[in-house]
Amino acid sequence: MMRSSLRRVAHRARAAYEINASAIRACHSDRSDEMVMTSQRRLGVIHDPALNRGTAFSTDERERLLLRGLVPPRQQPLHHQVKRVMETYMTQRTNLDKFQFLSLLMDRNTVLFYRCLVDHFEQLAPIVYTPVVGEACLKFHAIYRRTRGMYFSLLDRPHFRTMVYNWPIDDVDVIVVTDGSRVLSLGDLGCNSMNIPIGKLSLYVSAAGISPSRTLPIVLDVGTDNLQLRENPLYLGLNRPRLRGKAYYDLLDEWMSAIRHRWPNTLIQFEDFASEAAEKLLDRYRVSSAPCFNDDIQSTGSIAIAALLSSLRAREKSMRDIKDDRIVCVGAGSAGVGVCEGLVQAMQYYGMAKQDAYRNFYLLDENGLLGRGRPLIGNRVNFSRDDLQDGMSLVDVVKAVKPTILLGLSGVGGLFTEDVVREMAKHVEKPVIFPMSNPSVSSECTPEQAFNWTDGRAVVATGSPFENVTLKDGSIGYTNQANNVYSFPGLGLAVTVARISCVTDEMFLAAGRHVAQLSSDEEVRKGILFPPVTQLRDVSAEIAAAVVFVARAAGLVRRRLPDMAWESHDSMVQYMKSQMWEPKYGHLVAK
Numbered sequence: 001m002m003r004s005s006l007r008r009v010a011h012r013a014r015a016a017y018e019i020n021a022s023a024i025r026a027c028h029s030d031r032s033d034e035m036v037m038t039s040q041r042r043l044g045v046i047h048d049p050a051l052n053r054g055t056a057f058s059t060d061e062r063e064r065l066l067l068r069g070l071v072p073p074r075q076q077p078l079h080h081q082v083k084r085v086m087e088t089y090m091t092q093r094t095n096l097d098k099f100q101f102l103s104l105l106m107d108r109n110t111v112l113f114y115r116c117l118v119d120h121f122e123q124l125a126p127i128v129y130t131p132v133v134g135e136a137c138l139k140f141h142a143i144y145r146r147t148r149g150m151y152f153s154l155l156d157r158p159h160f161r162t163m164v165y166n167w168p169i170d171d172v173d174v175i176v177v178t179d180g181s182r183v184l185s186l187g188d189l190g191c192n193s194m195n196i197p198i199g200k201l202s203l204y205v206s207a208a209g210i211s212p213s214r215t216l217p218i219v220l221d222v223g224t225d226n227l228q229l230r231e232n233p234l235y236l237g238l239n240r241p242r243l244r245g246k247a248y249y250d251l252l253d254e255w256m257s258a259i260r261h262r263w264p265n266t267l268i269q270f271e272d273f274a275s276e277a278a279e280k281l282l283d284r285y286r287v288s289s290a291p292c293f294n295d296d297i298q299s300t301g302s303i304a305i306a307a308l309l310s311s312l313r314a315r316e317k318s319m320r321d322i323k324d325d326r327i328v329c330v331g332a333g334s335a336g337v338g339v340c341e342g343l344v345q346a347m348q349y350y351g352m353a354k355q356d357a358y359r360n361f362y363l364l365d366e367n368g369l370l371g372r373g374r375p376l377i378g379n380r381v382n383f384s385r386d387d388l389q390d391g392m393s394l395v396d397v398v399k400a401v402k403p404t405i406l407l408g409l410s411g412v413g414g415l416f417t418e419d420v421v422r423e424m425a426k427h428v429e430k431p432v433i434f435p436m437s438n439p440s441v442s443s444e445c446t447p448e449q450a451f452n453w454t455d456g457r458a459v460v461a462t463g464s465p466f467e468n469v470t471l472k473d474g475s476i477g478y479t480n481q482a483n484n485v486y487s488f489p490g491l492g493l494a495v496t497v498a499r500i501s502c503v504t505d506e507m508f509l510a511a512g513r514h515v516a517q518l519s520s521d522e523e524v525r526k527g528i529l530f531p532p533v534t535q536l537r538d539v540s541a542e543i544a545a546a547v548v549f550v551a552r553a554a555g556l557v558r559r560r561l562p563d564m565a566w567e568s569h570d571s572m573v574q575y576m577k578s579q580m581w582e583p584k585y586g587h588l589v590a591k
């Protein structure tokens with residue numbers, strides 16, 4: 001009798017804790033304010049970063065998840081944990097130590113990691129993202145501790161279709177994928193590139209409230225031409241030269257088809273692919289049945305649009321005056337050309353004929369101006385000048401053209417020399433200088449140089465973050481981070497929430513136009529082109545709203561959103577905010 005009643009109690013207890021598969025998924029994937037449950041107990045809870053809450057487990061949780069005695073007695077609220085983490089963070093000596101410290105935190109406690117990142121974004125983003133993420137990629141093989149994300153290598157063919165099921169989560173909202181062939185401006189880093197998709201996805205979560213368990217970072221290891229890495233016994237990727245040509249595109253087709261098979265609606269962001277592949281892959285997959293885009297081409301394009309439009313406001317001009325801008329761009333890789341194509345679309349939007357818009361551009365690559373007679377591949381032909389000598393140097397182009405805008409997407413630090421900038425500043429009242437290459441060492445000039453060489457008249461935006469500059473007269477020269485972090489997270493939120501079926505250039509144009517409107521007139525006149533990164537979650541909701549209206553007009557929205565959300569831009573912004581994942585502890589056990 002006694003035994004059977006005990007059994008009944010035990011059975012009831014088990015039943016209370018018995019969790020079906022969908023509840024486990026809910027715990028991994030749903031918004032944190034919903035009731036969540038788990039089949040994990042004891043250290044299984046503590047060792048799962050999605051469940052772990054360190055010293056913050058409540059009495060109920062300690063009791064029912066069998067955690068008594070496994071954590072220190074005192075219960076701490078999340079904000080005390082954040083304080084402790086940040087104090088220890090400050091004692092880390094080098095940037096790489098800081099990167100490691102944050103990676104380990106991410107491995108231990110998802111909510112705490114993101115709470116820190118959201119609350120201290122300005123301080124921590126340059127570590128998990130550009131510039132320090134670049135250094136962390138260079139040293140990936142040396143500092144490797146634990147796996148995250150997925151690797152698809154040449155050796156895994158033809159098993160991609162089954163491999164995708166090794167990932168435990170059914171609902172994936174965003175994938176960031178790289179083949180490591182051009183990491184930031186650091187070149188071919190092969191399999192070491194994994195920190196790039198991880199870093200980008202942490203921005204989707206922190207800046208746009210994508211649920212962390214619904215993100216998936218991926219590296220395609222097709223070999224590397226980086227001999228130094230290959231010959232290093234600690235290197236973790238394949239020891240073979242990069243796959244090229246048809247075999248490479250076949251591998252990508254197999255990968256795409258495997259991903260689409262398991263996750264048909266997931267947004268795929270192509271990241272840091274070398275120019276040729278970046279363009280070809282975008283052409284190959286952009287009009288497929290599912291959403292994808294290239295970050296370095298399209299979202300960098302949208303932020304360049306934002307920077308240019310915002311600079312028109314800073315120069316007290318109207319948007320239509322974009323037709324009078326003369327743009328010299330160093331860098332004619334996929335990013336340079338893609339960004340300029342984006343700007344051409346912006347010019348068209350403001351009333352110019354496409355052919356006239358192209359005439360406002362002067363593109364240079366490592367061989368100088370793309371000019372008369374040079375054979376060019378892809379869209380580059382559109383930008384070729386027939387009025388100037390092919391191969392002209394930057395300073396000569398600047399002399400000849402008297403540009404209003406200097407755009408840097410070359411990946412080569414220091415190309416905007418004193419000669420170049422001073423020459424430009426002779427001819428325009430407010431020289432607009434955007435050295436957009438990443439990380440900071442690859443910036444074509446520093447904001448300080450831009451201000452010094454223009455007597456403080458420059459309007460400046462860089463790709464990586466820089467400090468504001470104190471000018472000779474004591475006033476502040478404002479720097480701006482014209483980084484694609486202002487656009488891709490918001491776009492991802494829109495795609496996820498509204499299940500947008502295809503990502504179009506119009507969406508990036510809308511995102512760029514919208515970001516350009518977010519600073520007040522007063523701020524913009526001072527040279528502040530964008531809202532501060534501390535407001536990124538608001539910015540992302542704004543972008544998501546702008547994008548979703550464009551998607552609806554194009555018939556690309558597949559999920560029914562509440563009618564109220566569609567009432568106005570502002571109501572859509574509110575709705576997007578309500579759909580964001582928040583880093584806070586939900587209930588692990590039913591009350």
Ligand SMILES: O=C([O-])CC(=O)C(=O)O
Pocket residue numbers: 130183184185272295296437438463483484
């Ligand atoms: O990562 C960044 O800061 C921007 C970007 O996509 C790149 O430079 O490749």
Ligand SMILES: [Mg+2]
Pocket residue numbers: 184271272295296
């Ligand atoms: Mg990139």
